[in-house]
Amino acid sequence: MSLTTTDRAMAIAADVEAFVRGVVVPYERDDRLGGHGPSDDLVTELRDKARSAGVLTPHILPDGSHLTQRETAAVLRRSGLSPLGPLACNTAAPDEGNMYLLGKVATAEQKARFLAPLVTGGARSAFFMTEPAEEGGAGSDPSMMRTTCRRDGEEWIISGRKRFITGAEGAKVGIVMAKSDDGACMFLVDLPDPAIRTTRVLDTIDSSMPGGHAEIDIVDLRVPTSQMLGASGEGFKYAQIRLSPARLSHCMRWLGLATRANEIAADYACRRTAFGKPLVDHEGVGFMLADNLIDLKQCELTIDWCAGVLDSGSLGTSESSMAKVAVSDALFRVADRCVQIMGGTGVSGDTIVEQAFREIRAFRIYDGPTEVHKWSLAKKIKRDWKAANA
Template identity: 75%
Template sequence: MTENARAIAARVEAFVRHAIIPHEHDPRCGAHGPSEELVAELRDKARAAGVLTPHISADGTHLCHREVAIVLRAAGLSPLGPVAVNVAAPDEGNMYLLGKRASAAQKTRFLDPLIRGEARSAFFMTEPAADGGAGSDPSMLMTTAVADGDHWIVNGRKAFITGAAGAKVGIVMAKAEQGATLFLVDLPDPAIRIERVLDTIDSSMPGGHAIVAIDELRIPADQMLGNPGEGFQLAQVRLAPARLTHCMRWLGACTRAQEIAVDYANRRHAFGKSLIDHEGVGFMLAENLIDLKQADLMIDWCAGVLDDGHPGTAESSMAKVAVSEALMRIADRCVQVMGGTGVSGDTVVEQVFREVRAFRIYDGPTEVHKWSLARKVRRDWKAVQA
């Protein structure tokens, strides 16, 4: 952990607390996330404050994962923070993938506008269950890619595509003859049509989550990311770190929820004393302290695994399960401590509760990660028996 990273995190935290939190009740924050106008305004503020895309330096170098953790936790102190400083999903994960695997020409065209905060992106992988398409099991991929000279023709439908509405950069996963393949596309494109933006429990991500139809999308071959059939391999470059950065951001949000609940419990009096002096309330806030620290340590451990050069597939699954479940407990207790105020929009606690509930599903439901880990347990047992 470098002093430079600590300084960046401190600047981001000060910026979010003083410049971004006041916008949480901005009427431009809707059911499908903050408006494009508000996103641009907040990013202008971050740019002026020198905290836009803080985890990537001007020369393109990236903070290590342990350093990213403290920066993203600071950004997450407000649901608007990651959007404002340009470390929100899916952009942060897409920038990481492109930084690792895109060609020089692809970086100039697709990555640089993302780093500058001038564009948003979407990752088109998940497909509608009604179509029998890929959800948590990407091997069920139905979207097709067929070679046509020096182009590829892509057809299919996608679901729960975060940020598709308003995105300028798309990463599309489709099944070619060689296997799953990733393509980079400019958006909007008439061949990519948003059927509808879903009404979901969360509301922090610009553009919401859309169902998308892809009809005869024609993509030049030089916009393929990697080679045909490398889609799953490339996706893993993105997915393990992206699971962890979700944990980082929402740890920041739950840290803030705890601050609000603690303040409420100390100021509110009932039955002759402050709420925190009632054992039932005080114990909930004490349990939150424990869960916050355990989540913090789990993130740091998994980030260290990634920093050591390991894929971190199992470790990120373990962290995602442990942290998302812990954060759900924290958010739930904060709501409970605050009673009626906790379920109202008077504070951000209610939104944090909704966002964290969705997080238990996004980037793989808890049960899918447990299933994957159970398979690893069996594989490891068999290896010992051999």
Template identity: 80%
Template sequence: MSARANAIAARVEAFVRETVAPYERDPRCGAHGPAAGLVAELRDKARAAGVLSPHILPGGEHLHHAEVAVVLRAAGLSPLGPVAVNVAAPDEGNMYLLGRVASDEQKRRFLDPLVRGEARSAFFMTEPAADGGAGSDPSMMRTTCARDGNHWVISGRKAFITGADGAQVGIVMAKAEEGASMFLVDLPDPAIGIERVLDTIDSSMPGGHAVIAIDGLRVPADQMLGNPGDGFKLAQVRLAPARLTHCMRWLGACTRANEIATDYACRRHAFGKPLVDHEGVGFMLAENLIDLKQAELMIDWCASVLDGGELGGAESSMAKVAVSEALMRIADRCVQVMGGTGVTGDTIVEQVFREVRAFRIYDGPTEVHKWSLAKKIKRDWKAGS
């Protein structure tokens, strides 16, 4: 690991543990994520500490994926950490995409405010199941776009749009005659209405997850990313890195949850000795160490593939399955070790359990990734037979 990444990660870890963690029980942390005022306050502190947007260096250079891994693990030590230092989803993935494919003018208008932590963003792709729209299968997309002079007009509905409530930058996927296309939009816009913000099991992302109606949204042609029909190709640029950074952040959260559970097990006595001395408890903590290390190694392996210039679709699917399932086991054991305390809001362990349970679905359920890998196995077999 590079010296610069380790130095950045150390500063981020100190900031998250010392400054951010005390905010975890702040009443501004609600069911739909931390309130805008809390986000702004935390980012002001991160800016003053020199750890805002730590994955993007002065001058715009993006850290290598392997470097991002250690920085985002440090940010994830608190559920509020990624938001505070501006590496949370969907902003981190959107920044990466725009940094790779946006024009200079698009970067100035849409990327720069995100990097400065002055704006939040949303990625509008998933659609309501009731409409028969795109979910894990983006080819089912029903939101449409059509040319009208030097504009495109977009209409449709979207669902589970993280951070849409309160976002200033939107990336909208819609189907043109040429195929799926991607647009940058200023938010809020009267043509984009929030039908409702869903009540979900997780609560770490500002704005929550919304159902959206898009009715005749007019977007200037120069706000299209790439060309008509490039949408899926551009989405692939974002897909594997954003999938992997989710793993990085939640590995940090589970590391902290395990620290809390370990401390509890070593301090709490029952049946004449500390809980950790009971095999049933000690073995769970030992299994956590194994899963934490395996998750770390899986992330680092996939990051090395991305750093080698590969798209990493299959590798990120393997990493997402392995890491999300391992983190679920870790979070569940932490709750179990802590007993009644583990299901309360007295520590972040209960929240981490909820967040990781949602993560097993977000960015593709485990079963979809396994199905995709099975198709690759068959393709590779045919190619080699």
């Protein structure tokens, strides 16, 4: 239970939890699940059920306003109780972060054309930022961006290569980052587009995202000036608006999945006997479950603290880095212990514990590796020291 959320958020969260546990969980063995994520027809079916249950895009209210970050934490955690829950409820990455960004930056016309289909669950989106490392492209350091854009009359022409673009296959809305003479820019595009070509979909450790993670060639993509998001050269500023809440949203969703994995492991340990007693009565197992409770609670408190910072109006750059490091590392410990407790069953596909382990392991890299966030925090320590000793 979130410590500081509201009654309306807890009511929404209760409805989401009931839906995920009762409706979504049985789909975890559906044959439309593959190595590159669930099929689009499965996503559509789940979203139709969420719409009927009144839990589609639950973090955005009917008047278009957004729950606070602390309220969102209560809701997204419940949606994350199944790997399919965020997809069903339309709280998944990258759509959730893209909706947040468009809500903050897009014009009224852009919102009607690009945001509305995302909010209603009728479209998926992709965020085209990361580039191939071997070509010196942008990754954890977005300033290395090599994709270019140049103005040609009332259009912009964009060319470059992108990699690890989540959900590009099947997406209908794209946000493309490129570099002009002014600096970084963002563009809204309709998908598919013949100038945006998937060269391959990578095989990755995780498998929860529809469309997987694609490598993309962008060849002379023409975009009307009206589809630039904000102003030329302001792209990195807009990225910061998106990235801190998106990092925290990842923490919220994966906390839900780790919570479910721990429930399964605890049930296994209480039912399974070895050497004359239940596994939970062996300290080696019981203590792992105790450590899980401690880590899960610390993650909840960290998320609540960072959400409060964002709700105050701060960008929360350092705070979200701290939260992302602490939560991703702690949840990986939880998932790893769950696999260990369950032994052979833990590494099989008989439960979602094995998938939770894979998904949460990837989380330690996605939205910035642990080491990059620590490096950023170390730079802040140095800046603060210099300021205090000037």
